[in-house]
Amino acid sequence: MEQTKGKQAKTNQPSKDDGGFDVARIRQDFPMLHQKHNGKPFIYLDSAGSCQKPKEVIERLAAFYSTEYGRPEEAHTTRKTTTEAVAETRQKVADLLHARAPEEIIFVQGATEAINVVALAFERAFLSEGDEVLITLMEHHANIVPWQLACQRTGAVLKVVPITETGELDMEALESMISERTRIISLVHSSHVLGTINPIKKITSLAHRKGIPVFVDGAQTAPHMPVDVQELDCDFYGFSAHKMGGPTGVGVLYGKAAWLNKMPPYQGGAIMAETVTFENAAYAPLPLKFEAGTTAYADIIAFGTLLDYLERVGHKAIEAYEQHLLYYAGEKLRRIAGLHILGAAPEREPVLTFTLEGADVSALEIYLNDKYGIAVRVGEFSAQPLMQYLGLEKAVRVSFALCNTEEEIDTLVEAIQTYQKEAR
Missing domain, CATH: 3.40.640.10 (Type I PLP-dependent aspartate aminotransferase-like (Major domain))
Known part of the structure; x- marks a missing residue:
């Protein structure tokens, strides 16, 4: 497993020809995304837990x-x-x-x-x-x-x-x-x-x-x-x-x-x-x-x-866009020193779970929420046997949906890097 063997999750870069997928317009359909958390625009990266609801x-x-x-x-x-x-x-x-x-x-x-x-x-x-x-x-x-x-x-x-x-x-x-x-x-x-x-x-x-x-x-x-x-x-x-x-x-x-x-x-x-x-x-x-x-x-x-x-949005268009976000996030997160992504299957859903060397991931979760308005999931994910196999008590999971953006991923990466600097 990547956590113990040092392998990184790799996926082929999906085509960005997404048929004109207009994420800015789609985001207008989700009321929860139009608010601020702790003074910051709300960034929701926990759709694997539960997805936000369109106003319809x-x-x-x-x-x-x-x-x-x-x-x-x-x-x-x-x-x-x-x-x-x-x-x-x-x-x-x-x-x-x-x-x-x-x-x-x-x-x-x-x-x-x-x-x-x-x-x-x-x-x-x-x-x-x-x-x-x-x-x-x-x-x-x-x-x-x-x-x-x-x-x-x-x-x-x-x-x-x-x-x-x-x-x-x-x-x-x-x-x-x-x-x-x-x-x-x-x-x-x-x-x-x-x-x-x-x-x-x-x-x-x-x-x-x-x-x-x-x-x-x-x-x-x-x-x-x-x-x-x-x-x-x-x-x-x-x-x-x-x-x-x-x-x-x-x-x-x-x-x-x-x-x-x-x-x-x-x-x-x-x-x-x-x-x-x-x-x-x-x-x-x-x-x-x-x-x-x-x-x-x-x-x-x-x-x-x-x-x-x-x-109406299109299931294939949604899949293509979310796969692009998965690839984009994977490339960005792998550049962070000490960050290890779990798993390296070539075919994956838009979910990335990782550990961060020397970090208390529960403290990181609070930091991301309080300082940047970013919602991620930290814990054992109701998968204790798998986590025990991996030798982990907790990890961080980010997951994407049709309403997420590259800019949100950039903010996440910046926040993690800032947390690392402040924790030194």
């Missing part, structure tokens, strides 16, 4: 609660309008992911709940003592703990695929770890610490040869690149709206209908059951089978507005 999303929420509010699945006018709007968002998500049908799209609270839905279903129906679940060393806690619980309660075994020195999955190890007892592989599409984009299509091909399903945690990937679940051929895919610029409390679980139909429901309650007696219940068809109770329908509708916004 904020206004959509306000309009819904002000003039349209009604609970879905009812007959009178406002409730009918809400039902239709939720259905429209479901179709937009299906189109975004290239799902076969909107019924394969389940609305959940976030990527964490998406993982829990599948983990609990496998615990209840598909895991037995001695079975195996494969995850990887680069997982977020949200893709570790649910599977730990499932294994502890069933006697199944949790196996962890290692990574290489460059921060990529050890594909030879992964292939060798697949056995006749493997019941599911669950892994991130891209790492929220290392930025590594995993070869999902290759992994699903390996798994499907032995009839093993694959869950993909796309929390860090869906905001930054087009995702085609049919091309990837994954069995499940989960992500969160808030990391894309949508409201909090909304997420998506995509699942192949064949799997969703044979999985037991996650929760019981209204909506998910068509008929109920004291002896039994008949479940509603997909997707309602997995949407018990009252969903966050106002936020789901506003998420649909966010998807419209991103579609």
Whole structure:
């Protein structure tokens, strides 16, 4: 790994022919960016934690609660309008992911709940003592703990695929770890610490040869690149709206209908059951089978507005621009003495995590915020096993979105260098 071997993350310089990507205009759409923090223009470099919201999303929420509010699945006018709007968002998500049908799209609270839905279903129906679940060393806690619980309660075994020195999955190890007892592989599409984009299509091909399903945690990937679940051929895919610029409390679980139909429901309650007696219940068809109770329908509708916004900007244009920022930041940060970037995978999401020799990174975080108005993330990133492997307690993470600029990166670099001088 780069942290111990001294390798630096390198990526090929992306073309700056971004189709006229007008970041200055896009920044006007984000109200949070038009304020000052501690007397400095606010610079937000923590989109991997949660992305800022375009005003269209904020206004959509306000309009819904002000003039349209009604609970879905009812007959009178406002409730009918809400039902239709939720259905429209479901179709937009299906189109975004290239799902076969909107019924394969389940609305959940976030990527964490998406993982829990599948983990609990496998615990209840598909895991037995001695079975195996494969995850990887680069997982977020949200893709570790649910599977730990499932294994502890069933006697199944949790196996962890290692990574290489460059921060990529050890594909030879992964292939060798697949056995006749493997019941599911669950892994991130891209790492929220290392930025590594995993070869999902290759992994699903390996798994499907032995009839093993694959869950993909796309929390860090869906905001930054087009995702085609049919091309990837994954069995499940989960992500969160808030990391894309949508409201909090909304997420998506995509699942192949064949799997969703044979999985037991996650929760019981209204909506998910068509008929109920004291002896039994008949479940509603997909997707309602997995949407018990009252969903966050106002936020789901506003998420649909966010998807419209991103579609207008252009997903490929966003990806190209963010990759340019990643390259630009990497080149600038590597010039800082004593700064070490974690991971060196050639394909990465717009995330850079680094250490700084001789620096208290928690103090650096406060310094950047107080002196320069820069928001970064410092800590172990809910990835303690990975950080322990790297021999680190904390690191600094900067992450980029469509509304960031080269000038913000220049300010970050200047701030870090000034901090180093003042700390001497």
